[in-house]
Amino acid sequence: MSRNATRYNRNAQQAKQPKAKFEEQRQQGGDGKLGYHSIQLTQKQRQLGNLIRQNDLIFVEGPSGSGKSLGVIAEFVKQYLVDHTKQIIVIRTPVEAGTDKVGFLPSSLETKLEPHFAAARQTLDTLLSKEKVECDLDKRIKFMIPNFVLGCTLDNSLVLIDESQQIQPLILKLLLERIGKNSTVVVAGDARQLYVKDKSRNGLTDALGRFFRKDIHGKQIPRYEHVEHMEFEIEDVQRSELTKNVIRAYSDLFE
Numbered sequence: 034m035s036r037n038a039t040r041y042n043r044n045a046q047q048a049k050q051p052k053a054k055f056e057e058q059r060q061q062g063g064d065g066k067l068g069y070h071s072i073q074l075t076q077k078q079r080q081l082g083n084l085i086r087q088n089d090l091i092f093v094e095g096p097s098g099s100g101k102s103l104g105v106i107a108e109f110v111k112q113y114l115v116d117h118t119k120q121i122i123v124i125r126t127p128v129e130a131g132t133d134k135v136g137f138l139p140s141s142l143e144t145k146l147e148p149h150f151a152a153a154r155q156t157l158d159t160l161l162s163k164e165k166v167e168c169d170l171d172k173r174i175k176f177m178i179p180n181f182v183l184g185c186t187l188d189n190s191l192v193l194i195d196e197s198q199q200i201q202p203l204i205l206k207l208l209l210e211r212i213g214k215n216s217t218v219v220v221a222g223d224a225r226q227l228y229v230k231d232k233s234r235n236g237l238t239d240a241l242g243r244f245f246r247k248d249i250h251g252k253q254i255p256r257y258e259h260v261e262h263m264e265f266e267i268e269d270v271q272r273s274e275l276t277k278n279v280i281r282a283y284s285d286l287f288e
Contacts, residue, residue, distance in 0.1 A: 070160060077269050078104030082111075085217055088261045090209070092241060092253075093221040095265025096280050098272030102195055103156055105219045109191040110160045113173070118189045118215075120173040123153045124208060125195040127178060150176040153195065179204050188213035197222035197237040205236035225280075 081104040095101040127149045197220045222237040245253040253262040270277045
């Protein structure tokens with residue numbers, strides 16, 4: 034065998050090793066490393082990853098700072114690195130808090146929307162590196178508002194619909210109808226983080242009533258196959274102890 038052929042075979046074997054190792058670690062439930070920075074996930078976040086791998090549509094509820102979006106994106110990144118046909122899509126609607134109206138702002142649409150996707154972008158930068166995200170932005174990594182999804186069919190996609198409580202029910206229906214073949218969609222949100230007066234805007238609560246029924250213990254029972262639900266609690270909040278106390282102090286607003 035020639036020297037070039039030997040080198041080619043050795044390089045090909047080395048290229049397969051990280052993927053094989055990652056697959057082995059993923060099967061064992063660990064945090065595989067395949068060109069990204071592994072992070073320590075909680076048991077709840079790992080359980081969420083299992084649900085994402087096993088289902089087509091997953092609803093995730095949880096208070097602010099509980100790590101639900103981090104758990105979703107971490108699992109998406111694992112699949113994204115192993116399967117190069119997959120794309121990650123983060124969808125959320127830009128909503129102004131309360132009665133404050135920012136009004137017209139100069140600059141491009143991308144610049145105006147950037148703050149609304151800052152948290153998801155930071156998570157992706159951490160897991161993949163800022164350079165990798167920049168390279169794949171608008172190719173295999175996309176940040177979209179609902180209007181951008183009109184007419185699309187999202188095949189081979191890992192879709193996170195974030196802050197779904199801020200999305201109107203019919204708009205959430207439109208987004209879910211876009212999901213195509215070989216795709217997974219996670220609808221994440223918290224009904225307690227509704228910062229507008231219009232309660233009819235809460236697409237999360239509306240969708241839960243359509244896709245699930247509650248048993249006598251209050252557990253969400255799916256009405257359809259390959260649909261699941263997970264809820265994060267105040268005890269899952271990682272942001273700070275202060276955040277936990279704030280959520281408890283304002284809990285009466287949502288009773």
